[in-house]
Amino acid sequence: MDWGSLFMIALLLLLVVGLAIHWMNFERIYRRLSELSSSVSRDELYEKISTQHGSNFSAMASASWVAFFVALVYNILPPRIPKLLSLGFPMIASYYGLVLFAVLVAIVATIFLYVSRGFPVWLRLSDIYSIYPMSLNDKRLCTLSILLLWISSISSIYNSISYPYVSWMSEIASWLLLLVALVLLFIPVFKEFLEASR
Amino acid sequence: MRYRLLALMLLMLVISAYAEGPTVSPPPPTPSEGGGGGSSHKQTDMEKIIKALEQGKKQNPKRFEYLQTLLWKEYTPPGEYELPAVLIYYKGNKTVRRSDSLEIQAYVTNENKIEIRRPLYLYLEMAEPGGDFKQVNSQPQIVQVNEYYSSDDVNYTFRSFPEITDLRSLNHVGNVRFRIRYTDGQYKRYSSNWTVSSREIFPVLELNVINNPPVVNYTNVTYKPRYSDPIEYVAEITDPDGDTLNVTLHILEGDNRTERKNVTQELRGSGTVRFRNSEYGFFGKDDAGKTFHYYYTLGDGINVTSTNITAGPEIRPTPKLLVENPRMVAEDENYYWWGRYNFSIDVKSQDENSFPLTVYLYTNTASNPWKLRGSKTVTVTPERQTVSVETSFDASDNNQTFSYRFSFSEPDQNGRTSIDLNGRQINPRIISYSILSPASFLNALLILVIFLSSGVILERCSNRRRKTEKGNQGGD
Numbered sequence: 001m002d003w004g005s006l007f008m009i010a011l012l013l014l015l016v017v018g019l020a021i022h023w024m025n026f027e028r029i030y031r032r033l034s035e036l037s038s039s040v041s042r043d044e045l046y047e048k049i050s051t052q053h054g055s056n057f058s059a060m061a062s063a064s065w066v067a068f069f070v071a072l073v074y075n076i077l078p079p080r081i082p083k084l085l086s087l088g089f090p091m092i093a094s095y096y097g098l099v100l101f102a103v104l105v106a107i108v109a110t111i112f113l114y115v116s117r118g119f120p121v122w123l124r125l126s127d128i129y130s131i132y133p134m135s136l137n138d139k140r141l142c143t144l145s146i147l148l149l150w151i152s153s154i155s156s157i158y159n160s161i162s163y164p165y166v167s168w169m170s171e172i173a174s175w176l177l178l179l180v181a182l183v184l185l186f187i188p189v190f191k192e193f194l195e196a197s198r
Numbered sequence: 199m200r201y202r203l204l205a206l207m208l209l210m211l212v213i214s215a216y217a218e219g220p221t222v223s224p225p226p227p228t229p230s231e232g233g234g235g236g237s238s239h240k241q242t243d244m245e246k247i248i249k250a251l252e253q254g255k256k257q258n259p260k261r262f263e264y265l266q267t268l269l270w271k272e273y274t275p276p277g278e279y280e281l282p283a284v285l286i287y288y289k290g291n292k293t294v295r296r297s298d299s300l301e302i303q304a305y306v307t308n309e310n311k312i313e314i315r316r317p318l319y320l321y322l323e324m325a326e327p328g329g330d331f332k333q334v335n336s337q338p339q340i341v342q343v344n345e346y347y348s349s350d351d352v353n354y355t356f357r358s359f360p361e362i363t364d365l366r367s368l369n370h371v372g373n374v375r376f377r378i379r380y381t382d383g384q385y386k387r388y389s390s391n392w393t394v395s396s397r398e399i400f401p402v403l404e405l406n407v408i409n410n411p412p413v414v415n416y417t418n419v420t421y422k423p424r425y426s427d428p429i430e431y432v433a434e435i436t437d438p439d440g441d442t443l444n445v446t447l448h449i450l451e452g453d454n455r456t457e458r459k460n461v462t463q464e465l466r467g468s469g470t471v472r473f474r475n476s477e478y479g480f481f482g483k484d485d486a487g488k489t490f491h492y493y494y495t496l497g498d499g500i501n502v503t504s505t506n507i508t509a510g511p512e513i514r515p516t517p518k519l520l521v522e523n524p525r526m527v528a529e530d531e532n533y534y535w536w537g538r539y540n541f542s543i544d545v546k547s548q549d550e551n552s553f554p555l556t557v558y559l560y561t562n563t564a565s566n567p568w569k570l571r572g573s574k575t576v577t578v579t580p581e582r583q584t585v586s587v588e589t590s591f592d593a594s595d596n597n598q599t600f601s602y603r604f605s606f607s608e609p610d611q612n613g614r615t616s617i618d619l620n621g622r623q624i625n626p627r628i629i630s631y632s633i634l635s636p637a638s639f640l641n642a643l644l645i646l647v648i649f650l651s652s653g654v655i656l657e658r659c660s661n662r663r664r665k666t667e668k669g670n671q672g673g674d
Contacts, residue, residue: 055657062660063653070649081628085594086565093593093628095637099644106652114659126656146649154642161629161638164597 003168004076007175011072011182018186021193023122026131028196046121050130053139060143062113062126064185067149068178069109070102074156075174077101078163098157132188142188145181152177282308282318284380285389286403287356293406296365296500297439304357304378304389305399306341315343316382322359323379327372327407333379335361365407366441371500376403409500412437414445416494419510424608425486429475429511433494440467441498447473449480450491454507458490487515518548519555519578521610524617526602533622535591536630541571542586543604545578548611552579558605559587563624565594568603578608597626 030045040048052058084092091097113126122128129142155174159166183190255262287305294300304320319338323331339357346353365374378389390401416433423429431447446462461478463471475481481490489512495504522544529538541559556575560568571589591600600621609615631637 055661058660059650059653059657061653062656063649066652066656067649070645082596085596085628090593093630095631096641096644098629099641099648102645102648106648110652110656113656117660117663126660150642150646150649153645157638157641157645158633161631161633163628164626 003172003175007172007179008076011175011179014179014182014186018182018189019122019125021186022128022189025189025192025196026122029131042121046131051133053129053134057129057134057139057142060139060146061129061185064142064145064149064181065113065126066106066109067146067153068181068185069112070105071149071152071156071174071178071181073105074098074102074153074160075171075178077156078159078166081160081163098160102153129188132192134188138188138191141184145184148177148181148184152181279314280309281382281385281387282306282310282315282380283392284318284320284378284387285392285394286376286378286400287398288376288400288403289398292404293408294365295408295410295439296368296371296441297410298364300362300364302359302362302376302403304339304359304380306346306355306357306380308341308346308353308355310353312343315346316384317342319381319383320357321379322362323377324362325375326368327370327374331375331377335359365405366439368407369499371407371409374405374407376405377401409498410438411501411503412441412443412496412498414494414496414503414505416505416508419492419508421510422512422514424516425481425483425513429481431473431492432470434470435465435496436468437498439498441500442466444497445471446495446497448493448495450493450507452489452491454491481511481513483516485513488513515551517551517553517555517578517608519553519606519608519610520546520548521604521606521617522582524604524619526619526621528622532625532627534625534627534630535593535596538588538590540586540588541602541604542584543617544582544584545576546582547578547580550580552577553608554578555585556607557585557587559589560603560605561589561591561621562601562603563591563595563598565598566592591624593628595624596628597624599623 026042026046029049030040030042033040033045081092092101117124117127134142152174155170155177158170159174283306285305287303288301290298290300302322304322306318306320308315308318318341320341321338322334324334325331339359341355341357346355348354368374380387380389392401394401413436414433415435416431419429419431433445433447435443435445437443443465444462445465446460448460449458450456451458459478459480461473463473465471473480489509491507491509493505493507495502497503524543525541527540527542529540543557545555545557547553554575555578556573558573559571561571562568569592572587574585574587576583576585600623601618602621603616603618605616607615610617
């Protein structure tokens with residue numbers, strides 16, 4: 001198993017753990033409220049406890065999640081470029097082929113995140129922050145993830161440009177940055193979980 | 199027949215009386231003979247008559263025959279039997295082409311009552327131009343006694359002759375005559391025995407048969423092929439009469455008089471005929487540089503028509519092309535697919551003549567087999583010159599070994615029209631710019647813009663959705 005696959009597994013694991021903790025946080029609140037009143041549904045509770053953290057932060061959080069998906073696809077792209085060429089996607093080799101590829105992935109990710117707002121409350125990726133109180137520092141950390149994901153993307157682009165002469169350092173750095181960015185995106189979730197555990 | 203027998207019986211009675219001498223009265227019947235005596239006497243007389251006849255026939259056959267002739271009586275039908283009239287009924291134009299459809303019918307009128315009518319047997323006869331009448335239908339058309347229509351006291355009927363639908367089988371054109379021969383089993387007549395004046399009914403039908411010559415439309419063979427090129431004479435031929443045509447191509451030498459070769463193809467009606475050099479071998483290596491002429495003749499069985507003499511083809515002289523040193527030089531020693539590759543070849547004429555030459559370059563990889571990359575046309579002179587085609591490969595050709603081919607419009611000193619050579623492996627790199635290039639920086643910058651734009655768009659859409667949902671809840 002190569003580096004890429006290991007990091008991919010770790011990344012997916014972290015994503016699942018983050019979502020599971022988010023679900024546990026929400027369920028804990030729901031259980032407590034159910035002791036007081038049994039007539040409140042999860043969606044109603046979600047609506048009631050949602051707080052807006054400002055449009056700027058919401059836009060940055062959404063951008064971070066889009067960037068996460070783009071960076072993830074970029075990380076797994078380099079060895080697949082020949083396959084894309086043979087599948088009739090020769091523009092990937094053109095001057096702005098990588099950007100056009102990012103546009104395609106970003107459109108798909110944006111649509112997915114928008115549609116995910118209709119999913120169960122704990123699966124609404126770009127909307128998970130609305131049930132947590134967030135300090136300015138938390139917001140900065142979340143916003144920082146965009147920068148990390150951008151650097152991860154650049155690192156992947158470097159490998160794509162150099163393909164098939166891929167730099168393993170660049171590849172590992174790209175995956176590590178992706179992992180750290182995901183951790184930062186789940187900071188409010190982990191923080192709430194730790195505080196509740198005390 | 200019945201009347202003949204009756205006459206014979208009478209004759210027999212006379213002979214019988216003559217043969218037996220004086221009549222002897224028959225004896226009265228005895229009781230033992232009973233009431234059947236009269237019948238027995240008649241039978242005896244009859245036997246005597248028969249015997250006398252047999253004897254007379256043997257002893258004096260001539261007299262017997264004379265007696266027969268003497269007693270022969272012609273049959274006369276009951277009532278006033280009138281021989282029916284049969285004429286030709288024809289509605290078409292009297293000037294016809296051989297291929298025109300023809301419908302000739304017999305018009306039969308019969309004034310006899312049904313009791314005395316007889317079946318009629320009709321035969322259509324045709325006389326070709328300058329010829330005698332010949333029967334057309336092998337089987338007669340029969341009109342039975344009850345097959346007439348009645349109108350205004352006229353009994354009439356029609357009969358068609360399906361054997362004749364057109365006049366394609368005619369070997370000559372001109373006046374063709376038709377008449378009908380008919381018989382009722384006893385009398386034989388012709389339609390020409392009657393006189394009638396009508397626009398559609400004729401005792402003898404005369405048709406003026408004309409022939410339409412075939413029309414030919416052919417493509418000029420005026421281009422300048424090599425003798426080994428696929429030279430083809432094509433002619434589109436239409437014959438209005440639909441005859442079977444003999445299409446002959448005549449190829450004349452350059453003097454426009456001597457016939458080099460003629461070949462014939464058969465064509466039914468209309469269609470396209472093709473005479474290929476590869477099939478008939480009109481031209482050979484020695485004909486290079488010569489000019490030929492040609493014309494077609496078309497025979498439709500009646501006439502032979504010919505087209506104008508047309509020039510063609512002018513066979514190109516075989517040039518003396520010398521090809522040397524085919525090569526490929528890559529701009530970059532890394533052999534990237536996007537790199538420029540110069541494919542070149544040296545050419546010159548082996549004699550004083552100059553001629554045009556087109557050189558085509560093809561490259562071959564697993565992804566793009568034998569792809570035409572470019573061509574160049576030059577005038578080859580006795581001076582050596584280099585023909586170059588510059589090209590690059592496709593992104594999908596990366597990491598593949600290529601080969602290349604020079605193809606020429608003229609055969610070289612070895613009679614070849616192409617040369618295949620092996621190239622090298624193309625570098626596996628796919629993206630043509632480096633990480634430090636402006637394109638790379640711009641890519642990185644644009645990606646950040648995409649991230650932020652997506653976030654803003656998503657936020658705007660979510661915010662609008664949220665407001666709409668709240669508005670709906672407030673309304674509720």
